Amino acid sequence: MAEATANGLGQHALHPAHDAAIVAKAETHQEHPIKLYLVVWAWLFILSTCSYLVDYFGLHGYLRWSLILIFMMLKAGLIVAVFMHMAWERLAMMYAIILPPILVLVFVAMMVFEADYTLLTRIAFFGPGP
Amino acid sequence: MAETTLTHTSQMDRPQGLRGIAADWASDQRAFKNVSWGKAMMWIFLLSDTFIFGCFLLSYMTARISTRVPWPNPSEVFALRIGGSEIPLILIAIMTFVLISSSGTMAMAVNFGYRRDRRKTAILMLLTAALGATFVGMQAFEWTKLITEGVRPWGNPWGAAQFGSCFFMITGFHGTHVTIGVIFLIIVARKVWRGDFDTGRPGFFTSRRGRYENVEIMGLYWHFVDLVWVFIFAFFYLW
Numbered sequence: 001m002a003e004a005t006a007n008g009l010g011q012h013a014l015h016p017a018h019d020a021a022i023v024a025k026a027e028t029h030q031e032h033p034i035k036l037y038l039v040v041w042a043w044l045f046i047l048s049t050c051s052y053l054v055d056y057f058g059l060h061g062y063l064r065w066s067l068i069l070i071f072m073m074l075k076a077g078l079i080v081a082v083f084m085h086m087a088w089e090r091l092a093m094m095y096a097i098i099l100p101p102i103l104v105l106v107f108v109a110m111m112v113f114e115a116d117y118t119l120l121t122r123i124a125f126f127g128p129g130p
Numbered sequence: 131m132a133e134t135t136l137t138h139t140s141q142m143d144r145p146q147g148l149r150g151i152a153a154d155w156a157s158d159q160r161a162f163k164n165v166s167w168g169k170a171m172m173w174i175f176l177l178s179d180t181f182i183f184g185c186f187l188l189s190y191m192t193a194r195i196s197t198r199v200p201w202p203n204p205s206e207v208f209a210l211r212i213g214g215s216e217i218p219l220i221l222i223a224i225m226t227f228v229l230i231s232s233s234g235t236m237a238m239a240v241n242f243g244y245r246r247d248r249r250k251t252a253i254l255m256l257l258t259a260a261l262g263a264t265f266v267g268m269q270a271f272e273w274t275k276l277i278t279e280g281v282r283p284w285g286n287p288w289g290a291a292q293f294g295s296c297f298f299m300i301t302g303f304h305g306t307h308v309t310i311g312v313i314f315l316i317i318v319a320r321k322v323w324r325g326d327f328d329t330g331r332p333g334f335f336t337s338r339r340g341r342y343e344n345v346e347i348m349g350l351y352w353h354f355v356d357l358v359w360v361f362i363f364a365f366f367y368l369w
Contacts, residue, residue, distance in 0.1 A: 031241065031244050031245070032241065034238060034241060037234060037237045037238055037241065038234075040234075040237075041230070041231075041233075041234035041237075044230045044233070044234075045227065045230060048223070048226050048227060048230060048363075051363070051364065051368060052219065052223045052226070054368065055205050055218055055219050055367075055368050056218060056219075058205075064368075065369070068364050068368045068369065069364070071364070072360055072361065072363075072364035075360045076357055076360050076361070079233065079353055079356060079357050079360065080353075080357065082237075083233055083236075083237045083349075083353045083356075084349075084350055084353045084354075085346075089165065090144075090150065090154065090162070090163060090164065090165075091146070091147060091148070091150050091151050091154075092150060092151045092154035092155055092161055092162065092163070093162050093165055093170075093173070095151055096161070096162075096173075097173050097174075097176075097177055100177060100180075100181075101177070101180050101181075101184065104180075104181070104184045104188075107184075107188060108188060108191070111188055111191060111192045112191070112195065114192065114196075115191070115192040115193075115195035115196040116195060116196075118192075118195075118196035119195060119196045119197070119198065122196065122197075122198050123198060126198065128198065129198035129199055129200065130198070130199060
């Protein structure tokens with residue numbers, strides 16, 4: 001009984017140190033079969049070829065832009081999720097890293113308006129392009 | 131017994147999903163439960179680097195939208211004459227494949243590192259470095275070609291003057307990242323080869339013992355360099 005109490009007390013007193021040691025032990029590394037990497041590698045090759053073919057066949061307009069963006073996002077997703085092992089991290093980590101770059105889209109929107117306005121004033125003052 | 135219970139708690143019983151985010155980020159504890167500080171700091175560095183490249187691509191977008199002068203057609207600018215016919219963007223396509231391959235070898239190096247296969251890890255890392263160096267070499271060729279054709283940061287023969295400054299700035303910064311990556315790959319590969327991570331030999335700069343996780347952290351940087359190229363390829367060369 002006395003022992004149990006002491007143990008309990010000790011546990012409380014040691015808790016922070018204990019916790020740190022345990023967290024350190026819980027730090028995990030990823031081990032996946034080589035095949036997974038080879039499959040992703042193959043997909044990256046296929047997607048790159050596809051995005052190159054978009055240019056090779058001279059597609060243009062919205063078809064071109066949407067295809068480029070789709071292939072780009074798929075490639076980026078594969079690299080981050082599998083090669084950088086983000087798919088197996090805890091959600092707290094994913095959100096901390098992936099959310100801020102997405103917010104850059106707000107900046108993109110602002111600069112699109114700004115650039116359109118600049119173009120408008122340039123055309124107004126200097127006339128349409130040379 | 132107490133330890134098993136606690137280990138169990140820290141690994142398994144932590145809440146998942148949004149509740150998990152709130153629990154992990156709550157005060158007086160470390161936010162990233164199963165990620166070492168080295169890996170977390172590399173991720174945060176990469177996040178800041180994302181903003182740098184994001185701003186470069188943004189300024190390129192702004193310059194390209196706001197100019198009245200037509201933008202030079204990258205498909206023609208980066209075409210190469212091979213066997214008597216112009217093939218559009220071929221050099222850039224090859225560079226893309228080289229960089230993706232280097233990412234693949236890096237991912238496998240990380241895998242073999244955790245399996246304690248020193249030889250394969252070091253060889254794959256050196257292969258990654260070689261592919262990275264090839265990429266930088268091809269980029270140097272591309273720069274030389276464009277400079278001899280008259281591309282300058284303040285003008286070029288084909289259209290909007292901002293083309294040159296955007297090109298040199300973006301690809302130059304990316305190339306610098308690749309070069310630094312190659313240097314670090316060689317350093318880490320040497321450590322692996324010598325068995326530093328098995329014997330716990332202190333690093334020459336930090337005096338701390340390395341672990342095989344260092345290979346993965348190196349890998350994170352390298353994959354990021356590949357990742358940035360994916361965006362540059364899409365926005366600068368294909369758009």
